[in-house]
Amino acid sequence: MQERIFVVDDEPKIGTLFSNVLARDGYEVEAFVNPVSMLDQLDEDRLPDVILADMMMPQMTGVELLDALNDRAPSVPVIIMTAHSSVQTAVEAMRQGAFHYLQKPVNLEEMRALIYKAIRLYGAQQELEEIKEKQQAEYPISGILGESDPIVQVRETIQTLTGASNTTVLFSGETGTGKNLAAQTLHYNSARSRKPFTEINCAALPDNLLEAELFGYEKGAFTDARTAKPGMFEIADGGTLFLDEIDSMSLALQAKLLSFLESRTFRRLGGVEDRTVNTRVLCATNANLESSVKEKEFRKDLFFRINVVNVKMPALRHMERDVLRIADSLITRFNNELKRSITGLTEAAQEKMLEHMWPGNVRELRNVLERAMIFAQGDTIDAEDLTLAPPSQIGDVFGTAGAFQFPLGRTIEDLEKAYILRTLQTREDSYAKIADSLGISKKTLWDKRKRYNLDEQVER
Known part of the structure; x- marks a missing residue:
């Protein structure tokens, strides 16, 4: 499709000249001698790609025209032409949103180059807007699936937080519960949705690299810093x-993060200039930060600063029959991706899924269903299509209330791990009281929790 240009000048000869020149370049051009007529011709379904307008016209000045266009076509670049060669006139036009200006008599080559530049920029902005709109559509609040009370509470909290676009939020919950999805949903439904959503896993980088990624660095800040680089705080402005x-963040880096959260000001590594940005920070953890604070592994003041609102993502085993609702959504998705036509789960498969405790939560459910849909022979998923790790292999051992069941043939270490896990999952006492009931010290309980990686499987 041809790029479209509107030329607005009260001198008809100017419009004719520019139309002829630009038409030879392959543009679709419309010329107007009256800016009001041009405004009447604006069509939201087919806006011009560039508007070339005179600064001084009897019906309306260029600045007045810019005001009108900011209301009706704010994304369209406007190039102002002025015979009044005062710098102030051009500056005022730029301040009102003009893309650039040309001084009369207009140099045609300069005009063509400026129009080309404006169209490229306009096209990039349009493409970015389309991406943003698509992302918003991909992350509706209703996309956090489930009807159980815990997940309904999550949706209601996120809905409330969309209107508090500066508040720091902590998403907590076991691994695989959808903390990343919840964070993106909050971003794309807030006033910040048109700006970047960036993320970084604090456990994926050593501390010195994490600091450089977050704060950026100046040229020469360290051996390999050959050029300056903005950090995540700047990129997400x-x-x-x-x-x-x-x-996973070290105590030293936690102190720098706290300072940033308090002032929204920071310095790049090796820099001397304070930089201020308007970046919202969302955090996530699958650890018990209150315990980490008590063990002096996490700063108490930072915990209070990021825990303004704590969105607790429920474990799948606490979401009742929501596992089947989420499974139906995943089946629809995988049908499209895998070119299958699976209609759903048999009753036997549903029962098997409801009995499983899903220690890996939604991430585990997604992997199990993807495998089942690849290898399923019929148009439904049956119980034998679901490959679920048995409880004795994952330490997810449950019995009736007040009881503990464990299969024979496992090691003493497996038994210890399963028994401590069962105790932590069924008791809401302090760790000191739980340690006493197990006949071990609090430090020993701490060591075994870390050794067996039990905190990821326990909500406290």
Whole structure:
């Protein structure tokens, strides 16, 4: 499709000249001697790609025209032409949103180059807007599936938080519960949705690299810093930065993060200039940060600063029959991706899924269903299509209330791990009281929780 240009000048000869020149370049051109007529011709379904307008016209000045266009076509670049060669006139036009200006008599080559530049920029902005709109459509609040009370509470909290676009939020919950999805949903339904959503996993980088990624660095800040580089806080300016596994951050870096959250000001590594940005910070953890604070592994003041609102993502085993609702949604998705036509789960498959405890939560459910749909022979998924790890292999051992069941043939270490896990999952006492009931010290309980990686499987 031809790029479209509107030329607005009260001198008809100017419009004719520019129309002829630009038409030879392959543009679709419309010329107007009256800016009011041009405004009447604006069509939201087919806006011009560039508007070339005179600064001084009897019906309306260029600045007045810019005001009108900012209301009706704010994304269209406007190039102002002025015979009044005062710098102030051009500056005022630029301040009102003009893309650039040309001084009369207009140099045609300069005009063509400026129009080309404006169209390229306009096209890039349009493409970015389309991406943003698509992202918003991909992350509706209703996309956080489930009807159980815990997940309904999550949706209601996120809905409320969309109107508080500066508030720091902590997403907590076991691994695989959808903390990343919840954070993106909050961003794309907030006033910051048109700005970047960036994320970084604090556990994926060593501390010195994490600091450089977050704060950026100046040229020469360290051996390999051959050029300056902005950090995540700068890149996400106006938008959102999501810090996953915040508990993995060192105490020294936690102090710098706290300072940034208090002032929204920071310095790049090796820099002397204070930089201020408007970046919202969302955090996530699958650890018990209160316990980490008690063990002096996480700063108490930072915990209070990021825990303004705590969105607790429920474990799948606590979401009742929502596992089947989420499964139906995943089946629809995988049908499209895998070119299958699976209609659903048999009753036997549903029962098997409801009995399973899903220690890996939605991530585990997604992997199980993807495998089942690849290898399923019929148009439904049956119980034998679901490959679920048995409880004795994952340490997810449950019995009736007040009872503990464990299969024979496992090691003493497996038994210890399963028994401590069962105790932690069924008791809401302090760790000190739980340690006493197990006949071990609090330090020993701490060591075994870390050794067996039990905190990821326990909500406290």
